[in-house]
Every structure is written in C-alpha cells, then in structure tokens.
Amino acid sequence: MTITAEPQASQQANDVQSIRRRLSRVFGQPLIIIALGLLLLIVIAFVLYPLSQVLTESFRVNGEWSLGNYERVFSRTYFRHTIYNTFVIASLSTLGAVFIGFIFAFGVTRTAMRGKNFFTLVSILPLITPPFFSAFAFILLMGRNGLVNQFLFQNFGFRVNIYGWHGVVIAQSLTMFPIAFLTLTAALSSIDPRLEEAASDMGAKFWYTLRRITLPLLTPAFFSAAILIFMFNISAFGIPAILGSRGLIWPNGSMLGPEAILQILGSSRNLGIGSTLAILMLVPSFGLFLFRDWYVKRRSYITVTGMPTAFSPRPAPKYITFSVTAFCTSISLIILSLYAVIFAGAVTRTWGVDFSLSDRHLQAVRQVSMDGIRNSLMLSMGGAIIASLLGVFIAYVLTRWRFPGRSAFNFMAMLPYALPGLVMGLGLASGYNTGLIVLSGTGLIILINYAVRRMPFGIESSKSALSQIDGTLEHAAADLGAGWPRVFRRITLPLLAPTFFATLTFCFIQAMTDITAVIFLVSPRWRLMSIDIFNAVQAGRLGVAAALASIMIVLIVVVLMVIWRASGLGYRLFKL
C-alpha cells in the first residue's frame, strides 16, 4: 500500500512528478516572459526615457549640444556654494538622523527603558507625514511669531532663529531618523546577545563592550542607513525650501533641491541649468546606491550568523537607561509638539497674531482643496496597489525561477529607487509633453509616477518575504498535484499577504506625502493635496496649510487603521 512497498509505483510517481515539474517550468515560461517584458517596458518607458530627457536637457544650450550648462554651474560661485551647502548640510543631517536613530534603537533593544511601544510609535510618525511638515511646524513654533519665540521674548527678551543651516539640519534629522531607527533596531535584534554577554561575563565594562562588540557588528547597518538617508538628503526639497532661504553655511549659495526646482519653475525658466543641477544630485545618489547594494550584499553574513535567539540581552547599566530614556523622551516631545502645533494651527484664526478658535481655514479647504484631496487619495492608493502587485509578481519571478540575466533584471528593477524624485518627475513631465504619447496634464502620469517610483520597494520587500518562505511548502503542494496557479493562489499568496499589505501601506503613505516628483506633474485638472499644502506654506497661508496638513494626517491614519484591521496585522505592518 505504501510507496516503499511498491517500488514500481514509486518510480511511476517520480516520473509523474518530474513531468509535472517540467510542465510547471514550461508553464512558467510565458509568465517569466510576461514579467520580464513588463519590467523592461516599465523601466525603459518610465525610468530610462525620462532620465535621458533630463540628461539631454542638461547638455543643450539654445537647442545645440554643449557643455555650457555645466561650465556655468561650476564657474559661478553661487552654484559652487550651492553644491557645498547641499553636501555639508546633507552630511550633518545624516549624522544627526543616524545618531537619534541609534539612541532610539539602542533604547528599545538593549535597555530596560519604559514605554518602548510609545517610542516606537513616535518614531513612526515622521514616516507617515510629508518630510516638510517638520519644517512647517518649526515655523509655527519658532518663527518670529511662533509660540516658543513669543514666550522667550515676553519672558527673557530674546528670540531664537530657526531659519538657516541649523534649522535645516534639525528638521532633516528629525524627519529621517526613523529610517536609521528601523534599520538599526532590526540589526540590533539580530545580533546574538550572547556575544555581548560573553564579553561582559569576561569583565568588559559596558562602554568597552559597546565599542568592541556591538558597534563593530552594527557597522553594516549604520552604513546602509546612513547612505539611504544621505541619498534622501541631497535631493531634499521641502525642508531646505522652507527653512534654508537664508543663513546657510555658504551664505552666497542655496541648496540643490530648491535651486533646481526654482530654475525650472521660477521666473527665470532655465530648464537647462535646472536639469544640470538635477543631474548633479543624481550622480552621487546613484553612486551611493550602487555602493550600498554592493556593500550590503558583501556584508550580509551579519544577519546569517545573527539568528534571533531566545536569550534577551542583558539590560544596560541604570545610568545609561536613564540617559537614553531622557533623550528619547525629549525627542519624542519635540516630535509630538510639532504635530500638536499643526493641529492647533488648523483651528487658529491667524497664527502668531490672533490665537482665537476659527474654522475659517477648514472652510477654505472645503472650498478649494476637495478635488486635490480626492485625487491624492485615489492616485496614491491606485499607485500603491499597482506598485505592490508588480512587486509581488516580479519578485516571485525573480526568486522562484532561474533564468539567464536574472541579476541584470534584479538591478533594473531597483533603478527607480536610485533616481531622485525630482529627476524622475522632471523627466516624466518633459518626456510626455509632446510626441506620440502625451500624458502631461493627466492623472495617469501621476499614477505612473507613484507606481513606478514605489515598485522597487514592493519588489524588495516581496523578495525578502519570499526568501523567508520555505520553498518546500510550495513543492509539497505541487507534488500533491496542484498546478502552478493553484500553488501560487493557495500557498504563496496567503503567505505573502502580510508583506503585501505592509508594502501597500508604505507605498500609499509615500505617494500621499511626496512633493518633489509631482510638483512637475500637477495640473488644474489634477491637483494634489501635498502640493496644495506646500504652496500654502510657501505663500505664507499657514492656517490653510495647517488645516490641509491635519486632514492629511487624519486621512493617512484612517487608511492605516483600515489596513491594520482588514489585514489583521496591527503593529507588524511596521516590522518590515
């Protein structure tokens, strides 16, 4: 009756199995072709083509090929100083973000600090709001008429100034530290605590263990987070545009992000110079992306050796726990006050002058921005769904089937990630203006931008999820006679569901809060909430901006809750 009892039957079964496998491989073929064709099409049409537009534009002056734009940028003090400012401020902000992120991560994983869930939650806040919110909130708090300054001036006769490089560094650090926090928390939890315990058992003091064991093991995670944050920082637009209009380190220069956008959209209408500046931020960003890719792969042993164990690490000394708690508490208070002040600004008559309650800003939003709110929700959700589906699909093909050129496709799929949003938005806007396919002024181009820019994230997270799902389950199902589609539907998809929902959430949030790419893509028919907020801040209509910003936070939280509930994932959404 059993297979072993009847060798012949077993032989037969084996044959059937191998035929099935071969069949499934053949069956998989068109799928591979579809997936790769789709990927190729997307990358060529929506990444390489737009990029070529920006590149071409940077090498043209008055319609002729020329290096003139680059010459101009490098010969003028103003632009040189703009480049220095950008790199120095981006570096400082990266250091700040990694430092805060490390303290938070250390506190959560290595100390007996209270309120770990609270701190985790607070550090997620900057991830679900547009990057420029912090800068905006700083103006409400520490602008000349801001709450803090009114208090300081009335009681002590002086004010602090938030405009300048220090303001940009503080705002960017607070906005970017969650990335460092998430990366370092993951790394710290995967370091085998027995290594640290062994060190301290042999008499090493806390600081010695930290310096000789923990930090060296964390180096790859530090690098990875720092590079990612630095990439964001050099192409940052919102924060420098709001807080960096004066008082930069080289006061005769600006910063690349706002300068590029100003060149293109400002009254000078200088697309050539703007494109050149965009390329100047693309080059280091792309280089670092390649470096990070290579570096992380090379150092991946750290997670291999570091299997999470049942041991929980020995808590750090009391005074360390105390200082870490104090630090995390102050940072959290600052972050919470930033959000509180935005909500307060939404219902205040005229911030800084008349603090009485008023619904006039909400009324203004109701009159002006309902279309923008609807468009933002619709397009962000659409883009996120497409990005997540593409992510699962392409990741599945890339991990479950072997075929020549796989690593090339792997690389290609990650490309949109290396392009600053500004380059992609500009390229899409100028690439689909005229000619065969005209998409400018449509909602479709915004949708494409959202989907393509988030696709790498979808692929990456699905890939890591797929690599954690043991292939044996799928094999077992196939052996039991399930066809490929059935295996995918009944086994793979359910196992991927948590990742899918988490990806969806993040893509949605990122799309809702993006400004740098879509600033080139919005049109009267397709206005977006994030751009409306940014314009209101720029125009000094702080009340309207605060009202819109509050609505955005509420909308994001609501969508988040719905996905939490619907997927049954809860907090695990953020454990990606």
Add this chain to the structure above:
Amino acid sequence: MRNTLYGLMLVLALLTVGIVAAQEDEDAGFVVPDELRGGEIIVYSPFPDEQMIALSAPFTEMTGIRVLNIVISTGETYSRLIAESGNPQADFWLSARAAIIQDALQEDPPLVIEYKPSTLDQIAEVYQYPDSTFFTGVGMYPLVVFYNTQALEEEGLDVPETYLDLLDEQYRGQIVMPHPATSGTSYSAITSFLQIFTTLEEDIDEEALADLDIYEEGWEYVRALAQNVDQFTRSGRAPQNLVAQGEYPIGIGFFDAVYYLGVDGFPIVSVFPDPIFADPYTAAVVNGAPNEERAKLFFDYLLTAEAQAVLLDFGNYSVREDIDPPEGGKPLAEMDVLNYDWQLWGELREMVLDRFIDETQVEVPE
C-alpha cells in the same frame, strides 16, 4: 417716396433704440451666447486659490462655465505654455505684465492670441492700451514700501516715507525684498529705481536709452539700497509674509499682498512713495486654447463690475473708474504715477540683471 423715407428713418430709429436697450440689458458688453453656456476653462494664474474661487464664482453663475485653476508662477506658466504649445492644455493666462505677454506673442508659434475684451470701454482709459491690439489692464496694485508696526517699534525705527529714506543707516539689515532675477516684482522695482533716480536729457534718443551706463545715478541708489537689504527672496510675495510675521520690519513689494495680510490681522502697513510704479497687470487668451471662445468670455467678464469688485476684496485697484481703491490704498489721483517704460525694460532684462549682480554683488542666478 416721402413715406418710405419716413418709414426707413423710423425703422432705423427703432433699431438704434433697440440696440442700445439690448446693450444696457446685457451689462454693457458682457454677452453670453447660448452655445457657450456650460463647459469649463482652464486658467493658469499665480492668484491664490481663494482669490480664483471668489473671482470665478459669479462667472460660473452667469455662464455655467466651470473655472479650473492651479497656483503657478508667471515663469512656470510661461514654460508650461511653451511645453504645451503643440497641444495646449490651458485656455487663459491671468495676470502677467505687458512685457511678458509681449515676449509670449513673439514666440514661434505665439503662446497667446490678440484679443481685446468686448467690455474694454468700461475701464479707465489709462488701462486700455489704445495703441495695441492685445494688452488690456485687468487690475493694478502699486509697488509699495511696507512695514510691521510692532517690529518697527521694537527695533526703534522711524517710519520710512520715501525711497530715499530707505538708505538711512538705521535700516541696515532691516529690509527684505525679492531678487530681480527670480521675481518680476523686484525687476519692476529695480528698473523703476533706475528710471526714478536718473535725470536724463530731454531729447535723448531711443538708442541712448538702452545704454545702461547712463543710469549711473540710479545704480548708485540700487547699490546703496542693497547695502541695507538683508535678504533678497526668491518669490515676489515672500517679503510681505516675512514682514507680516515680523521676521523683518520693512519690505518692498506689491500692495495687494500687504492688503490681505492686513485683513488677516497682521500689523502690516503700506507707504506709497512718489513717484510710484503703478502699472496694471494684463491677461491673455492662450493660442490654440481648447475653449478659446469661453476664455474670451472670461476675459470680457474680468472687466465687469462684478469681477472687479472681487479683485478689490483681494487688494487690487480696479481698472474701472466707478470702483474706489481698496481700504488703506491711496487713491490713484493722489499718486504721482511713474511713466514706466515697460517696453524698454522688457528688452533690457538680461543686461539689467547681469549689471545688478555686478553692482550689488548679490549673486543669485538668473
């Protein structure tokens, strides 16, 4: 024979009466043909959303035409119109200086078309540009000096009354104005200074006027002013906001933003120097506009009393004589309006900007 003549005269008289009566009926020139009712137009304008919505509400009510807009700067509008010239998306361009509309007309293909609103005769003659077939003043706000009453008091500064006052030692580092390279407002200001402070020979010919060296007295003023200016902002509207917030005590910019920030409750007040830049802004119908006829209708509407009343609410001087200036605005008749040579300064733009950077060493790129 005589009867026929009388009959003819009678018919003519009746016709005349009928036409006049019809015109009066239709708000003197603003006629909405039935076939244009409904539909929509797309407007590119730097006007804030609230202003666009208030401005288009009566229009939509009268015509059923929906007005879609997006807040974009003049520069961006210009680039968009160029980019879209093969396939125009917008119908109407609201608020640009005559010099810029002239540039747009000289593009190939032209970005805008020539159109004079049917309501033209309702506005004051100075705003009609009778010599041209395409410019029409739509609204006006003078270039003013403004200050924050609280901040001025706190810093112990005097109220500046004239442009020359701004050069005083006490205002060093206290003034904010836009950069001429990035803001049309500031370009108007700088070139106004060149014109105001330079005494030219009476019979100077046009060629000589284009030589920037003859404006040395003007440049002297600009150099001295730049000494006192702490920040040249990118946006033309930023100084009003910064002064309203108290970030700076004094600024230079257009009156309209000062006005509505004042309405919002900020302690900000305007000074009207003499002579004063008080050119109107104009508007234009986009070349190849998908809804060209509706856009023309919108242009006609902009000069009507309804539209002008809305512009008044947002700090604009009306181009109509039957509407008073906004509250706190000095009446036009009491101002010494500068005869600004917009054609000359429009042509010299690049040279002036280069020279400005050389003279002031304030290197913000063009």
